[in-house]
Amino acid sequence: MKSRVKTRLRTRLALVTSAAVAVVALGALAAAYVVIRYEIRNQLDLQLKQQSGAIAQQGRQNGTGVLYAECAWLAAPACAQVVPADPAAPGQGGLVLPVTGATRRVAAGTLGPHYSDIVRGGRSLRMYTTPLGGGRALQVAVRSDTVEKGVEQAGLLLGAVGGVGVLLAAGLGYFSSRTALRPVTRLTATAERIAATRDPAHRIELPPHEAARGDEITRLTDSFNTMLGELEDAVAAQRRLVADASHELRTPLTALRTNAELLARAERLTPAQRDRAASALGRQLREVTGLVNDLIELARDEEPQQLVEPVRLDLLTERCAADARGHWSDNPFTVDADEVTVDGVPARLARLLANLLDNAAKFSPPGGAVEVRLTGTTGHIDLTVRDHGPGISAEDLPYVFDRFYRSRQARALPGSGLGLAMARQIARAHGAELTAERPLDGGALFRLRFDGPQHFGRA
Numbered sequence: 001m002k003s004r005v006k007t008r009l010r011t012r013l014a015l016v017t018s019a020a021v022a023v024v025a026l027g028a029l030a031a032a033y034v035v036i037r038y039e040i041r042n043q044l045d046l047q048l049k050q051q052s053g054a055i056a057q058q059g060r061q062n063g064t065g066v067l068y069a070e071c072a073w074l075a076a077p078a079c080a081q082v083v084p085a086d087p088a089a090p091g092q093g094g095l096v097l098p099v100t101g102a103t104r105r106v107a108a109g110t111l112g113p114h115y116s117d118i119v120r121g122g123r124s125l126r127m128y129t130t131p132l133g134g135g136r137a138l139q140v141a142v143r144s145d146t147v148e149k150g151v152e153q154a155g156l157l158l159g160a161v162g163g164v165g166v167l168l169a170a171g172l173g174y175f176s177s178r179t180a181l182r183p184v185t186r187l188t189a190t191a192e193r194i195a196a197t198r199d200p201a202h203r204i205e206l207p208p209h210e211a212a213r214g215d216e217i218t219r220l221t222d223s224f225n226t227m228l229g230e231l232e233d234a235v236a237a238q239r240r241l242v243a244d245a246s247h248e249l250r251t252p253l254t255a256l257r258t259n260a261e262l263l264a265r266a267e268r269l270t271p272a273q274r275d276r277a278a279s280a281l282g283r284q285l286r287e288v289t290g291l292v293n294d295l296i297e298l299a300r301d302e303e304p305q306q307l308v309e310p311v312r313l314d315l316l317t318e319r320c321a322a323d324a325r326g327h328w329s330d331n332p333f334t335v336d337a338d339e340v341t342v343d344g345v346p347a348r349l350a351r352l353l354a355n356l357l358d359n360a361a362k363f364s365p366p367g368g369a370v371e372v373r374l375t376g377t378t379g380h381i382d383l384t385v386r387d388h389g390p391g392i393s394a395e396d397l398p399y400v401f402d403r404f405y406r407s408r409q410a411r412a413l414p415g416s417g418l419g420l421a422m423a424r425q426i427a428r429a430h431g432a433e434l435t436a437e438r439p440l441d442g443g444a445l446f447r448l449r450f451d452g453p454q455h456f457g458r459a
Helices: 002-057 101-108 145-197 216-264 271-300 313-327 346-363 419-429
Strands: 065-069 079-084 114-120 123-131 136-143 309-312 333-337 341-344 370-377 380-387 432-437 444-451
Touching: 002 079, 002 123, 002 136, 002 145, 079 101, 101 123, 101 136, 123 145, 145 216, 216 271, 309 313, 309 346, 313 333, 313 346, 313 370, 313 380, 341 346, 346 370, 346 380, 346 419, 346 444, 419 432
Parallel strands: 333 370
Antiparallel strands: 065 079, 079 136, 114 123, 123 136, 309 341, 370 380, 380 444, 432 444
């Protein structure tokens, strides 16, 4: 069914192209035929007019009657005669050309000169009737069958040329339609292959000469390839998310099942053992709940629409640092913040800062300080969080914001590998950019930058 649809489209395009070219070609040939016929007959009429003038000048128009009677001759004038206005006037015997009422009126001066087509002896003649004065009219005729034959031959030749032109137009139209639709055919085949294999890794390959044209079909192909690339990335990200989530959930779910089974035999446990198992079960439930919530937020790949308001970022940073001190009592948190206001969602910005502070404290050695600095200048605002831990290796630096990515140093530490990914998502939702750096004197530094004067203000 799809093949027939493609064929009909190609055929329709070929027919439209061929019809357009054929109409133009046939119109041009028809106009050429009309011009040729007019010019040939005009030459014959001009010849008759010149001959009538020559006869009048030769003085052979005295009286009436036949001047030339060989109408079968090809030479001109083949026939010539003088006709009086009075039908009863003498000298009208044996006239070789037909005399009509129009001829008498020309002789009488009531009708001007004119041309007419007549037949005599089975031959076509062209006749010119003009007044001579004195109540007479001169009729001059010459054979026109050769002229008509020439016009007919010209018409046949133009018709043959037109037929060849129509066939050529049909062939060129079909070739043009195939050439023009070749990228569309490739696009259709690629789409059908993707639908059959469910693999978006396929691309439409254009030859260099087609890719260099830059026409609408080429742009459509580029757009389709771009869409396939985005689809491939989305499918890969979805598969990676499912695989990573399955891996990350396996350990806490196993621990939950173990503790649940242990509590199911609570009569065999001491009160201290029951308390430890219940505490572990609650802690693991909170971890799984947090992991699932983080997965739901990251799977949306966008921030939910919330009320944006001016936020004192310096005060929010101080509050988040105070909360972090309660969770990480072994590490001092120092804050050096300018008074800066940004537009944002306070709860989401607090989540971003908490993730950065927890990540810094997690990698800091006991007693290692976590340094937070907030500066605002005209054009941008920088918030940096630095620790003095082992730092980020060069091979890990490009991936620290990927979902579930955990370096070798972090695999033994608690966490799911989603905190930094969520922090970057929140930053981008606020028009900011979150990056990781490797200071020369060790440790890791995360920089949150708000660009643009609309994010900068002083309280």
